Amino acid sequence: MTAITSQTRAILFDHDGTLIDSERTHFELWQAIAREQGVTIDHDFYCRVMAGIPVKQNAQDLVSHFSLSVGADVLAEKKYAAMRDFLATQAFPLMPGAKAVIQASVEAGYTLAIVTGGSGLSVRRTIEKHGLDGLFSTVVAAEDVVRSKPAPDCYNLALKQLKFSSEQAIAVEDTVHGMQAALAAKLRCVAIPGDYSDGQDFSAATVTYASLQDWCAAELND
Missing domain, CATH: 1.10.150.240 (Putative phosphatase; domain 2)
Structure with missing residues (x-):
């Protein structure tokens, strides 16, 4: 099973623990x-x-x-x-392979977004410091919604801003709370557990991979 289908037009990335090592x-x-x-x-x-x-x-x-x-x-x-x-003085480092996966997603023709329970400031620092300007069509952060993850509001807002249905997008998450938010928004969800979430129950995820690179090789470079 894969998360990306023939209907997929957008990839919605979580930020902390998924794109950045924070x-x-x-x-x-x-x-x-x-x-x-x-x-x-x-x-x-x-x-x-x-x-x-x-x-x-x-x-x-x-x-x-x-x-x-x-x-x-x-x-x-x-x-x-x-x-x-x-x-104020730095950005979080990117997760291994994150920049290459982002670029591969763009080159494959997908619209990208960041949907995070963290701050918009953190996302702006990531984009500025790691040369990612212009690659994400929208960013939804904690301050943009009343209820953040695991509520689906952040994903629903991103879909509304991008003008896509839930069937046209997938989420990429590293925690069960993020996965729950994505699934509640009726999105297919790629789970990539990290050091702080590898003991969580991701059985409800559409598919689980060990790393961003593994997911990219299986679904973006297929």
């Missing part, structure tokens, strides 16, 4: 914020509860799980501020 940095920033509150986030907790989830929900989950007295909005703003500081 999850370790997100994990470390959240660890620092948690330590300020006297609690510890370990790798297992982050992978199970936080990876692939937008900042506001992460903050709410931390407050709930650890019974913190601080408001979730305060924690979220600390994370936003930490990310702004990080992105």
Whole structure:
């Protein structure tokens, strides 16, 4: 089985963990914020509860799980501020093979978009720093929707902006929460688990690959 069909016209890429290698940095920033509150986030907790989830929900989950007295909005703003500081001087590195896969997707005639539960600033840095200008027809980020992943709103908005039906597009995701958002938007979904999501259940995905390069070789270079 493949995700791309004869009807496919657009490929909607997740950003964090799919196109950029960012999850370790997100994990470390959240660890620092948690330590300020006297609690510890370990790798297992982050992978199970936080990876692939937008900042506001992460903050709410931390407050709930650890019974913190601080408001979730305060924690979220600390994370936003930490990310702004990080992105002020750099962009996240691309995942292995990401640029080649993006170029192969364009050369194959597909319309591309980035649909992320992260910030638009992070996406802009990626596009600027890695020479990807003009390759994506639209970007939908966390601030563009009321409900972010795993709700389907971000994908529905991207489809609306691109003027494609769900049958004409596929999603490429690295977490189960992103996969759930894509499937809820009635998209076929390529799952590419990473270091922070390889223990998640991707059985509902249309197809799963070990890497972007494997997917590209199987479906774009076929």
